Amino acid sequence: MDFNFTEEQTMIRDSLARLIREQYDFDTRRGVVESDSGWRPEMWAQFAELGLLMAPFSEDDGGLGGDAVDAMVVMEEFGKGLVVEPYIPTVVCAGGFLKHAGTAGQKEEHMAALMGGERVFAFAYAEPRGRYNLADLETTAKKDGSGYVINGQKAVVIGAPWASHLIVTARTGGDRRDENGVSVFIVAKDAEGVTTRDYPTIDGRRASEVYFENVSVGADALIGDEGAGLPLVERVVDEATAAACAEAVGAMGVAHQMTVEYSRQRKQFGTPIGKFQVLQHRMVDMFMEHEQSISMTYMATLKLGESDVERKKAVSAAKVRIGQGGRFVGQEAIQIHGGMGMTDELAVGHYFKRLTMIDSEFGNVDHHMKRYTALSAADMPVAAE
Amino acid sequence: MNLEFSQDEIAFRKEVRAFIEENYPKELIGMGSREDLTREQFLAWHKILGEKGWSAPAWPEKYGGTGWTSTQRYIWSEENARLDTIMPLPFGVSMVGPVIYTFANEEIKERHLPGILSGDVWWCQGYSEPGAGSDLASLKTTAVRDGDHYVINGQKTWTTLAQFADWIFVLCRTDPDAEKPQEGISFILVDMKTPGIEVRPIRTIDGGHEVNETWFTDVRVPVENLVGEENKGWTYAKFLLAHERSGIAGVARSKRGVERLREIASTELIDGEPLLGDRDFSRKISQLEIDLTALEFTELRTLARESEGKGPGPESSILKVKGTEIQQRLTELTMEAVGNYAQPYLRGAADDGSNEYPVGPDYAHVASPNYFNMRKTSIYGGSNEIQRNIITKMILGL
Structure with missing residues (x-):
């Protein structure tokens, strides 16, 4: 057993932390979030320069030979700085599809551009009526000659306004919600028939509703096997979920720290409010939630390579704890900050908003509790007759 | 019974x-x-x-x-x-109105009660200060007597909807040498048009502009605007807070909110079926309704006592704590119900002309802003920690 980071991972953490400290302070972030574009391509270029975008890829694929732990390290730092740039959609999701199932041609077409920071991706999987069920798809891809024609709508596609390419899930067969018949495509956002409605999210990022109207793609747009994409989608979403857990851990830690610090400074009744036992114990509970969230994130990240069932259970367990812990830490951070916590001016409210939204991404507490329960039930030893 | x-x-x-x-x-x-x-x-x-x-x-x-x-x-x-x-709004009808008819002289009653009743005069509340939130009695805004006037200096904060207000009721320190901080406070009515008052907006985490900072710089107010006796303002302030609390439970609103949540959950789908039929989610709605029923009957008991002339006492703190917890839970479940569409932030989107496609269902747009906004309820009106302190002291006698 070893919970230590490699030298490379420590280096990534330190240099990223420094970059965020120097160029991603809260006021700068606010300016970026409120700007027209909502992100900084030049920051993305710096992330590429630091090697963050190639960290979790094998050397064969042109990466640095790291794995999901590297993505975890990056995302925890992103969480601390409330970084809005699309690491999960591009590196974890699109990168995940390419590395697990990309053809040599697809890798050649996309991997270098992705790792170099020149090409940004978004992952269009959720649908307006599908909630968190990855197979609940109304978007279709119909065979047309050697290629496909895609029709449908994707909901809340994070980072889509910044992306040049989309990873899209669509049904090539089977009925809505069938396990079979799900396929994954890579589509240029400027392909004919793709339109978007872009908007900000409440936690300071950008997203789009993406509409596909008779969008023609070639056979080389298909990632993985036609109709058998669901296990691949589940695997990549689990990896993204683990990365989101790491982001939440980063945000939770800062929200907790800020709260403790505020309780030292803020005086009422002639004494720092941090001296009141009722608040002390709640800040201790926040601390324990944070620590346990770290543990669960490590656990889930380290189990991403296990069997499907093991991986799913681990990720769902982590997402449940992080959803609950994030909610508790966020709400208490605001409550202990009092009215100041409600202001847009203080950073703590923005951490709260991010933590809240992480719960609604990639399945919330209820969704993962259900999945965990179902997997555990399937795992039960059959009672002796 | x-x-x-x-x-x-x-x-x-x-x-x-x-x-x-x-x-x-x-x-x-x-x-x-x-x-x-x-x-x-x-x-x-x-x-x-x-x-x-x-x-x-x-x-x-x-x-x-x-x-x-x-x-x-x-x-x-x-x-x-x-x-x-x-x-x-509560500021006139539920807060300053009862203070005026209970403690003010006939002249003030005649002058101000009609405008509160008719809605012609908008009131706001000058209580909290940057350094005086839960510890309200530590307020520092001063009113110094100068001939026929008080001269007010200081800063109030969290002034709800001050941007619309015609008048403000202000707690000021009139005796800085009083032995206890609660003594030496006065309750003064101030016309918002008086020179020296500046209202600055505070943007909140839900993106709204509901509260403000209100600054007083050499604001001259006629002494006849004093309510009751000088230096006795704390008594009136506490009376007002108890009134504020009894209205704060919001039972009827929350009941309507639960109905609305049911409507949303019957529209939202989970695996193709209405979310309302989902066991996990429907249990959470049931729990909320049960808690709301407990609050409702607690409020009814309080109202019954009130109608016997035993007007709102420390038990109104129960209504504040439980009422706000339920309001928060309600907005939290509504946000959960809308799933992925909790994320888009569309305030003002309709104005910018880019609304060519709708984003998700209409009810989803306000779900997260409402959730974030309602976090204020356990903070304002005496935080829920303060309410528990009140019960500890006044009811448990500890």
Whole structure:
């Protein structure tokens, strides 16, 4: 057993932390979030320069030979700085599809551009009526000659306004919600028939509703096997979920720290409010939630390579704890900050908003509790007759 | 003991329901929980009720109240919640009004009560300061006597909707040498147009502009604007806070909110079936409803005691704590219900001309902003920690 980071991972953490400290302070972030574009391509270029975008890829694929732990390290730092740039959609999701199932041609077409920071991706999987069920798809891809024609709508596609390419899930067969018949495509956002409605999210990022109207793609747009994409989608979403857990851990830690610090400074009744036992114990509970969230994130990240069932259970367990812990830490951070916590001016409210939204991404507490329960039930030893 | 409504009460319900349906502005139906209303929208129903004589049901009849029993008032709030009406704001009707008719002289009563009833005068509350939140008595804003005037200097904060207000009631320190911080505070009425008052907006995490900083620089206020006695303001302030608390439970509104949540959950799908049929989610709604029922009957008991003249005591802290927890839980579940569409932030999106496609269902747009906004409820009106302290001290005697 070893919970230590490699030298490379420590280096990534330190240099990223420094970059965020120097160029991603809260006021700068606010300016970026409120700007027209909502992100900084030049920051993305710096992330590429630091090697963050190639960290979790094998050397064969042109990466640095790291794995999901590297993505975890990056995302925890992103969480601390409330970084809005699309690491999960591009590196974890699109990168995940390419590395697990990309053809040599697809890798050649996309991997270098992705790792170099020149090409940004978004992952269009959720649908307006599908909630968190990855197979609940109304978007279709119909065979047309050697290629496909895609029709449908994707909901809340994070980072889509910044992306040049989309990873899209669509049904090539089977009925809505069938396990079979799900396929994954890579589509240029400027392909004919793709339109978007872009908007900000409440936690300071950008997203789009993406509409596909008779969008023609070639056979080389298909990632993985036609109709058998669901296990691949589940695997990549689990990896993204683990990365989101790491982001939440980063945000939770800062929200907790800020709260403790505020309780030292803020005086009422002639004494720092941090001296009141009722608040002390709640800040201790926040601390324990944070620590346990770290543990669960490590656990889930380290189990991403296990069997499907093991991986799913681990990720769902982590997402449940992080959803609950994030909610508790966020709400208490605001409550202990009092009215100041409600202001847009203080950073703590923005951490709260991010933590809240992480719960609604990639399945919330209820969704993962259900999945965990179902997997555990399937795992039960059959009672002796 | 009897939970049934009498024939008279049933007739009363019919009467007020008919009145609301006939007179409430159609275009404002369902907007009572919105925070982003215009001044006219906030006041529309208040003015209609003012003319009818129903804007302040809880006031004594001689000052313009309706003389309704507590049960009738409860029916009134239920019927308003049915259409989610925009009710008169609390600052005039529930806060400063009762202070004025209880403690102020005849001149002030005559001057100010009519405007509160009619909705012609908008009041805001000058209580909290940057250094005086939960510890309100540590407030530092001063009012110094200068001839026929008080000269007020200091800063108030969290002034709700001050941007619309005509008058503000301000707690000021008039005796800096008083032995205890609670002594030496006065309750003064100030015209917002007086030179030296500056209102600065505070943007909140939900993106709204509901609260403000209110700065006083050499603001000269006639001494006749003092309510009651100088240096006795803390007594009036506490009286007001107890009144504020009893209205804060928001039972009727929350009941309407639960209905709305059920509607949303019956529209939202999970694996192709209505979310409302999902065991996990429906249990959470049930839990919320059960808690709301407990609160409702606790409030009814409080109202009954009140109608016997045992007016709101420390037990109103229960209503504040439980009422706000339920309001928060309600908005949290509503946000959960809308799933992925909790994320888009579309405030003002309709104005920027880019609204060519709708984003998700209409009810989803306000789900997260409402959730974030409602975190204020366990902080304001005496934080829930302070309410628990009140119960500890006043009821448990510890």
